[in-house]
Amino acid sequence: MLASKLLLSALGATAVVAAPVFPDLNMAAALPGSIDTMSEYFNMLAQKVQESKSMAAAPVCDVSKAVLPQSTPPLPPPAAGLILKHVAIGRGTQNYTCANETAAPVANGAVATLFNATCIASTYPELAKLLVKVALQFNLTQSEASRRLAPSNLAISGKHFFTPSLTPFFNLDVSDTMKLGEVPCAKNASSPAPPNAPVGQQGEAAVPWLKLTAKPGATGDLQEVYRVETAGGSAPATCKGMPADFEVQYAAQYWFYEKSQ
Numbered sequence: 423m424l425a426s427k428l429l430l431s432a433l434g435a436t437a438v439v440a441a442p443v444f445p446d447l448n449m450a451a452a453l454p455g456s457i458d459t460m461s462e463y464f465n466m467l468a469q470k471v472q473e474s475k476s477m478a479a480a481p482v483c484d485v486s487k488a489v490l491p492q493s494t495p496p497l498p499p500p501a502a503g504l505i506l507k508h509v510a511i512g513r514g515t516q517n518y519t520c521a522n523e524t525a526a527p528v529a530n531g532a533v534a535t536l537f538n539a540t541c542i543a544s545t546y547p548e549l550a551k552l553l554v555k556v557a558l559q560f561n562l563t564q565s566e567a568s569r570r571l572a573p574s575n576l577a578i579s580g581k582h583f584f585t586p587s588l589t590p591f592f593n594l595d596v597s598d599t600m601k602l603g604e605v606p607c608a609k610n611a612s613s614p615a616p617p618n619a620p621v622g623q624q625g626e627a628a629v630p631w632l633k634l635t636a637k638p639g640a641t642g643d644l645q646e647v648y649r650v651e652t653a654g655g656s657a658p659a660t661c662k663g664m665p666a667d668f669e670v671q672y673a674a675q676y677w678f679y680e681k682s683q
């Protein structure tokens with residue numbers, strides 16, 4: 423994919439989606455800082471457009487150039503023999519339950535729509551990082567069909583959810599044109615999000631970065647999944663004032679690795 427087309431999809435201005443439905447950016451509810459976040463994003467985008475104009479050869483999408491972001495302490499690297507298959511930006515909620523006012527919230531799965539960010543993460547990693555932050559300022563539309571990762575036009579590439587037994591699951595077979603497989607996972611390693619990681623809509627801390635490994639039943643040669651560049655999603659420290667079930671909005675990058683052929 424050409425850089426110009428890629429940057430247009432990051433801008434959300436493209437004919438790829440005939441009638442884009444603009445999701446709700448509730449200005450009255452917008453958090454202090456969200457306008458700054460958006461300016462920062464669009465300024466970076468403008469700068470990339472400018473740079474690509476002055477380059478003799480504009481960069482093209484090359485997945486082999488993508489570099490997995492690292493936290494401190496670093497997560498274990500992908501196992502030997504694995505190659506990057508897909509990068510998605512996930513936008514959704516982390517769910518929690520509360521037993522009573524004095525208990526601590528307990529994680530109860532998550533649900534997210536996955537958007538194809540493979541090219542943007544390999545070509546413009548700083549933009550992909552900022553897109554996670556800016557995407558958290560917008561709520562997803564109720565209708566899945568019209569769902570966008572505002573302000574971009576990235577295509578939907580999958581779904582993330584938890585099975586009834588609380589196994590994290592990724593389905594990358596949802597698109598008609600691209601079937602990348604499905605993978606039930608188990609947590610292999612965790613590392614705190616960096617101190618300057620983007621906070622959530624109510625100031626919630628960013629959920630940790632994770633390495634997940636495939637459980638039996640994966641398809642498409644999917645072997646490992648990393649959750650990195652997280653934004654928001656953490657529960658409050660205690661259940662005080664919280665309902666029995668609640669959701670915290672979050673966004674993250676998911677990096678999928680497969681066995682090389």
Ligand SMILES: *[C@@H]1O[C@H](CO)[C@@H](O)[C@H](O)[C@H]1NC(C)=O
Nearest residue numbers: 446447448451452559560561
């Ligand atoms: C997102 O939705 C929540 C309710 O689910 C609402 O409180 C908040 O204002 C919305 N945020 C934006 C930016 O529209």
Ligand SMILES: *[C@@H]1O[C@H](CO)[C@@H](O)[C@H](O)[C@H]1NC(C)=O
Nearest residue numbers: 507508509538539540541542
């Ligand atoms: C969508 O994902 C596939 C598989 O990772 C990748 O080959 C393709 O370049 C991606 N498209 C974009 C626009 O990122």
Ligand SMILES: *[C@@H]1O[C@H](CO)[C@@H](O)[C@H](O)[C@H]1NC(C)=O
Nearest residue numbers: 520521522523524525526528
């Ligand atoms: C609140 O819930 C916690 C966790 O389930 C439990 O250990 C504790 O006894 C409960 N406290 C009260 C006052 O019910």
Ligand SMILES: *[C@@H]1O[C@H](CO)[C@@H](O)[C@H](O)[C@H]1NC(C)=O
Nearest residue numbers: 498501608609610611633635
């Ligand atoms: C994480 O994966 C490595 C490599 O497969 C394995 O040796 C280790 O036991 C795993 N750790 C956990 C906590 O699952």
Ligand SMILES: *[C@@H]1O[C@H](CO)[C@@H](O)[C@H](O)[C@H]1NC(C)=O
Nearest residue numbers: 517531532533583667668669
């Ligand atoms: C939690 O996640 C599920 C999807 O698994 C969702 O349908 C549900 O409404 C969410 N929220 C709560 C408060 O349970």
